[in-house]
Amino acid sequence: MRIRTRTAEEALATYQALRALHPDAHCELDHATPFQLLCATVMSAQTTDVAVNKATPALFAKFPDAASLAVADPATEVEPLISTIGMFRQKAKNIVGLAKILVDKHGGEVPKTLAALVELPGVGRKTANVVLGVCFGTPEGVVVDTHVQRISQRLGFTKNDDPSTIEQDLSKLFARDHWDLLSHTLIFHGRRVCDAQKPKCETCSVAIHCPVAGEDAATVGRKPPSSRTKRATTAGSVEKTDAKKAGRPASKVAKKNASTTAKKPAPQATKTPKRSP
């Protein structure tokens, strides 16, 4: 299906419709401080936010800040608290390692630049921009996960498959002020309405802006089953950056996210869907 790339004005109108549908869109990783969000985001690589949110209360109760976590033993003190999430051994090492660096180099605080953040173990560009956007309002790029990738393709925000190129496309299409909420809104939409395999076009109030609304929507933003595994690896290259630092291949990211997406309920839509011209 050939999809015309949206103009900036069209993209903004679509984004405003998405915001109206998901006014409560936000980062779904529970946290009380930038340090806690940094740890939670590192732990979320190839793991659902729900799983991370189940593990972090006990972790943050015992180690609420960098100073306390920096002196913890990863194997005996941290692993038991996060053993329910994937790659917990490597992630335990990463969060203790990053806590030590925060204490040694940053006064125990989370640095506010992407360059400093990506120096931390387990932290890639995506994780860094989540923290910069949510905690400081200064993302240095658009977070592109599997939902952002798929929805951006369906809505005509990009014609590209590669997350880093999609990030560039979104950065050009939307004003910097929108970058942080844009990601969270697209992720909300992907989890609740625009499912990878079964998008709810018939009740989607954004359909009037959507060039693929209808029966064929599911064919956009994903490949046929025979090539999906290969594509999942390619499409997850942003996750791969973080996953690589977490010590595990990224090819399971899309499969995990698709599983999570299928379990999320859809919010009420408000308009009768129409295909955009």
Ligand code: SF4
């Ligand atoms: S109309 Fe369908 S494909 Fe378009 S954004 Fe809504 S759910 Fe996704």
